[in-house]
Amino acid sequence: MAGARQESRAEPATADREIVISRVIDAPRELVFEAFTEVRHLSRWWGPEGFTTTTQSFEFRVGAEWDFVMHGPDGTDYSEWISWTEIVAPERIEFLHGESRGDPNAFESVLTFEFDGAATRIEMRTVFPTKELRDEAVEKYHAIEGGRQTLSNLAAYVTDLAGKGAEG
Template structure:
């Protein structure tokens, strides 16, 4: 668990502020949440803000540029220039806006200390003046930012990940994930026949489908699309459903989560496509999260069977 305090900062010297947090996660994983874009965008910034990365080059001399949008729609441009990167122990960088010699910029030293089953993060911020330090000390968003990191680490502890490389161009693989006629030929358990009831591939749209076993037993499922960025990324919430598209409890385990957030990324290299599928339970109870974690091995088999069918489909095209 995170060591939370009512006020996030401690003063150290005339121009320095220090934040210390402890996370129940291995140091390597905590370091990745600070340095890998897919993790950073899920926690960086106060609650209610979103972070859009323009570039992120985590190495000495590298630059990270991003835009933070507040809840009221205001955009703030930021630039971080890395001075030192020691994996997984230490990050040193200068943080400011995208203006040279930003008077509000500050120097940061963040250290990741291995504490057995936990990781202690110590972040030291050094400012140009006492006045700049005091303005930062009044910042109300630091606690919620580090709380969001804690929530992300909780999620990553139960996240399911499967990767598969396909000998096909990325555009074709993306179409196999987003076109109903192709989806029906591979998505779902091996031996089941799929039929589409409704398909609306846009944010907020759904894919409502049935799965019929050889003995005639029928189940229904539903994807609710969250994000479609062709041909790179697809995000949707998957659940069991009834014939009308209403979410229902899974038919095989009382404590299985009803909704699973899927994030699928596609990376092309030398004419091949690497697909990374991540599954994460949402709106789940602690018991459901534990059941999901315990089911990772069987999920590897189930998703592996479906991806085998996708391999066969792509071979025909």
């Protein structure tokens, strides 16, 4: 067909392997970005509702890692590992996330932080190695709802911090 193009809708080739979640947070972009850069912040909000996080090691720079355990509300522990692959403060963070270093099922995530008036629009784009791994994350681990809850926890945390900073 003349003029018809497969990618004319600008849908990425990875669309069937992606999860994209976004949220507008009523806090300055620098503060929202900072919440990812220091373990004292991350341990206060990271993860879905009912989860807690114990950090084993953390360094925020390209090539460095965050090793941690997420504790589920049912008592299950989940070993997690993140390696930071690109950091453009305060605009973008890219990382590889798996159960441990060398995990063949590790997935890539890109977080973007954009001005939205006085607020910040954060987008979390996750690309899995295969469609099957993406589907498993959605169905078995409730990744979409968990991602939304994680961003909700972040929003509550930084909104509270921003309020305390304004008072202080």
